[in-house]
Amino acid sequence: MASSSAARKYPKRLYDVDKTPIQSRSMNHSCFLANIQTVLEAVGDDVVSELRESAVGVILKLKELEYTWSASCVHHFLANQLAIDNIHEMWSLIDCMPLRFSLYEFGEITGLNCDPFDKNEIWDVEHESFWLEMNVPTSEGPTLKELQALFPICRNWSREKRVMIGLLCLLCIGILGISSNSRIPLYCAKRVMDPAAFQRYPWGRVGFTSLLESIKVLTYDGKKSYTLHGCVHALLIWVFEFVPGLGEKFGNRREGAGVPLLSWRGSRPRINFSDFCAQEKRTYQKVRVRHMVEKPIEDRYPKWEDNKVHTELDNMIQDILKGQLDEKYWEVMPATKSTKRKSHVNPPCVLDTMDVGPSTKRKKDTEHVNGCHTSETVVAHNIAILGLVESVKNLTALME
Structure with missing residues (x-):
């Protein structure tokens, strides 16, 4: 039908x-x-x-x-x-x-x-x-x-x-x-x-x-x-x-x-x-x-x-x-791995803004790690972290 x-x-x-x-x-x-x-x-x-x-x-x-x-x-x-x-x-x-x-x-x-x-x-x-x-x-x-x-x-x-x-x-x-x-x-x-x-x-x-x-x-x-x-x-x-x-x-x-x-x-x-x-x-x-x-x-x-x-x-x-019966109405969907064992991943906590201003402590830390990083490098690093967070969120939504 x-x-x-x-x-x-x-x-x-x-x-x-x-x-x-x-x-x-x-x-x-x-x-x-x-x-x-x-x-x-x-x-x-x-x-x-x-x-x-x-x-x-x-x-x-x-x-x-x-x-x-x-x-x-x-x-x-x-x-x-x-x-x-x-x-x-x-x-x-x-x-x-x-x-x-x-x-x-x-x-x-x-x-x-x-x-x-x-x-x-x-x-x-x-x-x-x-x-x-x-x-x-x-x-x-x-x-x-x-x-x-x-x-x-x-x-x-x-x-x-x-x-x-x-x-x-x-x-x-x-x-x-x-x-x-x-x-x-x-x-x-x-x-x-x-x-x-x-x-x-x-x-x-x-x-x-x-x-x-x-x-x-x-x-x-x-x-x-x-x-x-x-x-x-x-x-x-x-x-x-x-x-x-x-x-x-x-x-x-x-x-x-x-x-x-x-x-x-x-x-x-x-x-x-x-x-x-x-x-x-x-x-x-x-x-x-x-x-x-x-x-x-x-x-x-x-x-x-x-x-x-x-x-x-x-x-x-x-x-x-009328010959229009929905024969799939009572079908039982087989359980998948995601429904049998649902995993929940908490996205890491990231600050909304990052202080990139100069400070004595930051300068010392920067010098300790292979020299001085430029501000462009810090921005790129922040963008990478935000991208990772977004990927985790998408993965979590997909698994749910």
Whole structure:
């Protein structure tokens, strides 16, 4: 891309290059897609197809894609974020190339409905009797543990109720990504009792919000581990889809939910990002990235109730859309010897004027040193000293 003609400020790195959180910190999450197999066995084969075709069916398809989770890969992008004020998106760098993770990107890679919430919707459903049957407090949503306690007995329940159990489990594991002891919000849980209401609800927006909120509150201070919520696998798919070289080297493209998904067979991919970036530069002169899902410039931001435009972020997005991104903005200049060990030379102290008038002491000194010096010689000597001082000053300025 061509550089912007005018120097424009972009968001800075969230962490300085030499202060990025180390990758030895462990990443915790509750989006264990392997647990879905137990859910399917409990609810029965006759409801699996309905779960697959539901509004959250992509979670089943993600489970069926045989790939290995790589927390270290996701951590690299979390540790190389840009300092973004917008709470609804994350930007990260790979070798000075920015990538956006927003509702647009999340929606494209998952295929989930990410439409705005309908604030005018008037909807409710009677849920108390089913909640009592599940042994769940009627004023709250169920936990995954409470749902798992039903597995030995729900096989004898009606198909309709088993579908609802399956949907609740998919919400807990794949959309919200919460722990087995955390409760599904009641307003979400009740939707499973109304198929039409469940299908039209923007579960993508729910899942994205859960995931990004856990990223935005993330802090590494004094902690050896951290926790993410939501569909964390979307982060891994985002990395490999928007950095084509990584996908080509470590992934196999498949089709799922109408959008490209990735799978990794065998052992967990080990990625040396420095080596990868160097190889990309040798072949393509820069690391290939897809910065963002491109939209018309007036729709460059997904719609949220509290949309705010931040100048530095907007500068970057507009330059990307116009093909004018300054790709050298985040370059780290290598330290030189002068910056590593800066020397300071104090110029010698020289009197502003020199007394060249006669005196008895000066005459004696002059006679002692090879005879008498003429006034021209003294002037020339003074000029030489001043020239030396000026040279020292220039050398000092140059070294600084």
